[in-house]
Amino acid sequence: MDDHSQDEDFDAERGPSKSQVKRDMHALLDLGRQLIALPGAKLAQLPLDEKLRDAIALAQRITSHEGRRRQTHYVGKLLRQADADPIRQQLAEWANGSREQARSMHRLEALRDRLLAEDDALTQLLDDFPALDIQALRSQIRAARKEARDNQARQPAQAPARKHYRALFQTLKQLDFEDDTPDGHATGNH
Incomplete structure (x- = not known):
């Protein structure tokens, strides 16, 4: 040796x-x-x-x-x-879970904003989720767009209405996203 x-x-x-x-x-x-x-x-x-x-x-x-x-x-x-290892594992799980939840919420917010800004976003979403109730979703988008226009006409001291804006987000939260791609476009279960 x-x-x-x-x-x-x-x-x-x-x-x-x-x-x-x-x-x-x-x-x-x-x-x-x-x-x-x-x-x-x-x-x-x-x-x-x-x-x-x-x-x-x-x-x-x-x-x-x-x-x-x-x-x-x-x-x-x-x-x-x-035994500190199980404690560390649980803390790491909470931290990573929170980050993943935040990323997921940001993706949903971006999708909602795209749906309100451009009609092509709805077409892409319907391609990903063909079973969606298109009439109900279009109705929510129209109501949220009208709400946004009405908010622009409000006085600065008045709080903006967010009912339809939030309802659209809740609808998107119900979708089952299988794979989230980095560009923010999600693909769903077909």
């Missing part, structure tokens, strides 16, 4: 380096901060033991900067004894 492989074996026998242990502790401290920032309803969904759950609840109630800092460190210390 060469000297380099012996050093690797020696490190493997000693365990993680001090630097790695410190990085792991800081990661748990950051995880504790994330947990403290969560609302109670989300915390209730996480697999936390009672002691950790109580420590997080106390940290959320503390208003003193130094007291909260110490309690946050205590939460990080308790996380060393907990």
Whole structure:
């Protein structure tokens, strides 16, 4: 064996380096901060033991900067004894889900705006969803366009009407989008 492989074996026998242990502790401290920032309803969904759950609840109630800092460190210390992987996975799922939901809502808003601006968008949507009730959809689009024209005639202090604009969005939300392409055009189940 060469000297380099012996050093690797020696490190493997000693365990993680001090630097790695410190990085792991800081990661748990950051995880504790994330947990403290969560609302109670989300915390209730996480697999936390009672002691950790109580420590997080106390940290959320503390208003003193130094007291909260110490309690946050205590939460990080308790996380060393907990299985942090399922907690991290759930937090990541929530974060990714929220981003995906936001992207989906933005795509629907863009589709609604295209439907209101151009007639060709309706033709494309009907190609993607041939089972759509075309009369009802055209009626909603006409009502939303009329609402937009009426809003332009309103005084600046008056709030714009959004009833038909929102109703069209709700109709689009009901569509089953199978594949969303990057250009914003969605294809549906045929």
